[in-house]
Amino acid sequence: MGRLDDKVTFITGAGSGIGRAAAIRFAREGSAVAVADIDGDLAAATADMVEEAGGRVLRQTVDVTDETQLKDALQETADQFGGVNTLVNCAGGSIADDRSVTDVDLDVWDHTIDLDLKGTFLACRVAIPHLQTAGGGAIVNFTSVVALKGSFRGHVYTAAKGGIISFTQALAGQYWRDGIRANAIAPGVILSDRVQGRMQLTDDIPLDERLETAMKMNTRLIDERHPFGYGVPDDIANVALFLASDESRMVNGAVIPAEGGAAAY
Template identity: 40%
Template sequence: MMVRLQDKVALVTGGGAGIGRATVELFAREGAKVVIAEWNEDAGRAALDAVHAAGGEALFVPTDVSDEDAMKALVDKTLQAYGKIDILHNNAGGSTTNDGPIHTVSNDEFWLKMHVDVFGTWLGCRLVIPHMMEAGGGSIINMTSVNAIIGVKNRNAYAVAKGAVSSLTRALAVQYGQYGIKVNAIAPGRTLSERVLARQGNRGPEDLKDDSHLLGVIEPEEIARSVLYLATDDSSKTTGHTLVVDSGLTIQ
């Protein structure tokens, strides 16, 4: 069986759950050595165990992506273990139930989104790109959201953060294309991560159908397959692009 990431080294932030874990497991099945960055140690070790149980190779590094020293240590440990970073998936982040309209949401919630979603992505790119430049290329996949494309109620802080990630993606694609570095983003629609399921009372996909998602709500594995596309040479001439995987939400 042909694997598409043979001999590649992939760093995935927020790799312990949801889209991140699905991506970690898919990358490992495709032959990559995967570094799992995750602040929740139980989730990170569970993802590591799952990769090892399936015969893959992975490393878990407990990481707070909003902490510059922790991110420097993450990159250093990755390079010590594997010598390079071919793929960076800045996945850590997400919305919370504390978000809301701008006139009621707390400044703390706003800064949480800025620190994790925006600064965490900024740090990942800032610290990894020099090594990709030296190696002659690489692929960066950031995580934005349909909330950066259409207006959505009660997600004002999240929308600002994900809009910033989208803008950063385009800017970096222009800045670093000359070094063979692709920089793209994924904008998911409603995805059944553990966080979303818990917020919905752990109801399953059949219970969460709605008219806005034409093909049904999205499983984390379906987003992971899109991340894989952007990580491989199948997308060799795709950069600065936000791939919308939203089951038709934004076309209506």
């Protein structure tokens, strides 16, 4: 018996990184999965992996900043699988040009706020009616360790991820009436393709070496006192699985730090 038997999960940004890991993990636990990504090729590749893992899957090319595309994708998911129970909002990420407030180009603001904050907002706006129809469900949003401590120099991404915390709490405070729980995960440094690319790391390097290299690069935010603050997408997919499953039925409006304690000490 799987931990997500009979569930249907819509995952944004599922073409890569944490979203891809979640799609495969959730499918292995019995959920049908809609794999939504702005990059149709990446969505298709993840969907193939989900199928290989024995899961029921729908491939979708969706830009989370476009409400109409989201509406169509959620409706297609509901039609195909008979409803939607869970939304996992992975689409997002910081970009290399992000800077402190006095230095950043405002194009970075438009891109990052649109993708991380508005994208999450729109996906919730469109998915919640489906969760209500299903009689309840779970929303898993993505914030970051950068929103839990003021040490990150990318101020636009920090602002977007801070907004997601408040938004998630507001969702929890409103939609408990419909049996919907909303929580957020605040990862540390996760070796997704995007993050590895920035560090010039590839999957063929042994994981221990990759983690060691990552730890040497990021001392301001997560330092040598937080060796558990560095991980791989599966580490975060496991937290998302818990928040999506009924095992976390008492957890609502929470921000789960998965950053090795970096925000605590």
